[in-house]
Amino acid sequence: MNPMNDDRFLDLAMKAVAQQATAEEQAELDALLASRPELQTELEQLRSAARLAKEALPLVSATEATAGELPGYARGRLQTKVRETYGAAQTAEKEESKEAFGSWRWLLGLATATAVLALIVLPSVLPKPRVSVQVAMLDLAGTTRGADTNEVALLRQAWQDAPFESFSQAAKLEDWEKDWPQEAKGTVAKIIYDRSAGEVRVVGRHRGQPFQKTFPLENSLSETLRLAADYVKGIPAK
Amino acid sequence: MSDAPDLSALQRGDADAWDAAFRWLWPVVFAVAQTRLGPFLPADVEDVAIESLEELVEAAQTVKRAEELKPLVASIAHNRAVSRLREHFAQKRGGGQTESLEARQEQEGAPELAGGDSPLADVGRGELATLLTELQAELKPEQRALLADFFLHGLSYEQLAAKHGLAIGSVGVYLKRGLEALRRVGERHPERLKELEAFLR
Numbered sequence: 001m002n003p004m005n006d007d008r009f010l011d012l013a014m015k016a017v018a019q020q021a022t023a024e025e026q027a028e029l030d031a032l033l034a035s036r037p038e039l040q041t042e043l044e045q046l047r048s049a050a051r052l053a054k055e056a057l058p059l060v061s062a063t064e065a066t067a068g069e070l071p072g073y074a075r076g077r078l079q080t081k082v083r084e085t086y087g088a089a090q091t092a093e094k095e096e097s098k099e100a101f102g103s104w105r106w107l108l109g110l111a112t113a114t115a116v117l118a119l120i121v122l123p124s125v126l127p128k129p130r131v132s133v134q135v136a137m138l139d140l141a142g143t144t145r146g147a148d149t150n151e152v153a154l155l156r157q158a159w160q161d162a163p164f165e166s167f168s169q170a171a172k173l174e175d176w177e178k179d180w181p182q183e184a185k186g187t188v189a190k191i192i193y194d195r196s197a198g199e200v201r202v203v204g205r206h207r208g209q210p211f212q213k214t215f216p217l218e219n220s221l222s223e224t225l226r227l228a229a230d231y232v233k234g235i236p237a238k
Numbered sequence: 239m240s241d242a243p244d245l246s247a248l249q250r251g252d253a254d255a256w257d258a259a260f261r262w263l264w265p266v267v268f269a270v271a272q273t274r275l276g277p278f279l280p281a282d283v284e285d286v287a288i289e290s291l292e293e294l295v296e297a298a299q300t301v302k303r304a305e306e307l308k309p310l311v312a313s314i315a316h317n318r319a320v321s322r323l324r325e326h327f328a329q330k331r332g333g334g335q336t337e338s339l340e341a342r343q344e345q346e347g348a349p350e351l352a353g354g355d356s357p358l359a360d361v362g363r364g365e366l367a368t369l370l371t372e373l374q375a376e377l378k379p380e381q382r383a384l385l386a387d388f389f390l391h392g393l394s395y396e397q398l399a400a401k402h403g404l405a406i407g408s409v410g411v412y413l414k415r416g417l418e419a420l421r422r423v424g425e426r427h428p429e430r431l432k433e434l435e436a437f438l439r
Contacts, residue, residue: 007407007410007411010410010411010414011395011409011410014388014410014413014414015395017389018388018389018392020392020394045421046414046417048421048424049417049418049420049421049424050389050417052420052421052424053385053386053389053390053416053417053420054389054390056369056370056373056420057373057382057385057386057389057390058273058386058390059270059273059312059316059370060370060373060374060377060382061269061382061386062266062269062270062272062273062312063266063270063308063309063312063370063374064308064374065265065266065268065269066265067265068264068265068268068269069261069264070260070261070264071284071288074260074284074288074291075257075260077288077292078256078260078288078291078292078295079253079256079257081292081295081296082251082253082256082295083251083253085251085295085296085299086249086250086251086295087251214257
């Protein structure tokens with residue numbers, strides 16, 4: 001076959017594979033194949049590669065996708081999977097660490113005793129610093145449902161002396177989150193219960209540095225609030 | 239890939255690292271699930287995407303580089319979507335009937351979408367991830383765009399020439415080069431890609 005026929009065969013074969021060939025082009029291709037049966041193999045190769053292209057190219061494009069946001073409700077489920085998968089391994093790691101430090105136990109004991117003494121003596125001498133806490137709830141559906149009342153009570157109970165705000169618009173919550181008291185010298189923490197995202201978020205400032213921790217709502221709100229409260233207790237007040 | 243998550247933190251089970259990884263990988267799993275399931279089971283797209291991320295949590299333990307995560311999770315999502323389609327069509331056709339998934343898809347109006355008879359349907363997730371990575375490397379973005387416009391979007395030679403700035407006489411040659419690049423990748427996975435077995439003769 002001369003180069004002219006090669007090019008023509010290629011065009012006809014491509015169109016046939018893509019189901020774009022007209023009746024005349026298909027007839028011309030059939031005639032070429034009848035006169036040159038070895039071209040049938042090439043046609044089949046093109047057809048197979050084209051089929052792979054149809055299957056694989058959308059996947060390659062999808063692999064490069066960057067648009068879209070993980071739904072809030074999925075986070076808790078996924079983090080549970082992380083804990084199930086890596087939780088045991090982490091525990092084993094901690095146990096190994098404990099063993100490795102076994103020979104230093106007497107020194108650690110001395111340090112612990114000193115720390116305990118400091119904890120007993122110092123609070124009686126110095127005024128107790130506290131993390132300043134503010135609490136808010138975001139309920140995009142509004143605040144009229146009965147379930148909310150119980151949730152608000154749980155939030156108020158968890159941080160009894162903290163000011164409480166309830167928002168039904170994300171933008172207003174966002175403004176509240178950005179509003180940090182100027183006069184506060186110590187650590188400030190804001191606890192946000194986001195109903196629609198199914199999470200409790202702790203955001204704050206410690207020595208001018210922001211910190212944040214999210215607690216997905218898994219078993220119950222009270223359980224999640226307890227985890228958040230434990231976290232807040234662990235934050236240094238100054 | 240500067241925005242890739244810290245793999246060692248993921249493999250330690252760090253919750254914050256996983257949170258970031260889930261957000262980074264979500265567009266990929268969603269796009270794959272949408273591509274495969276969107277026309278048939280749109281309500282299942284998000285579910286399959288989340289399940290794929292769950293499966294990745296375990297699969298990530300054997301990953302060597304963070305850059306492998308996106309192709310891997312795309313493969314997981316693809317295989318899960320195909321399984322979901324198979325279950326769906328098996329339920330619809332009931333017992334005793336043996337028509338292929340592809341035939342069923344043709345009846346439902348989208349024969350070109352992947353299903354049980356797809357050349358990728360039974361490729362393991364690891365191998366499919368490798369295949370996708372190699373395709374990304376082997377096929378230039380413009381080659382991929384040209385092939386997609388012709389085989390997926392049905393553009394004519396004239397339209398391809400205008401869109402991609404090619405002489406109409408060279409469109410076939412460019413298409414062939416693209417398919418050859420694709421074929422080279424396929425030939426590295428001959429034992430799995432049943433559709434490409436013909437090339438090994």
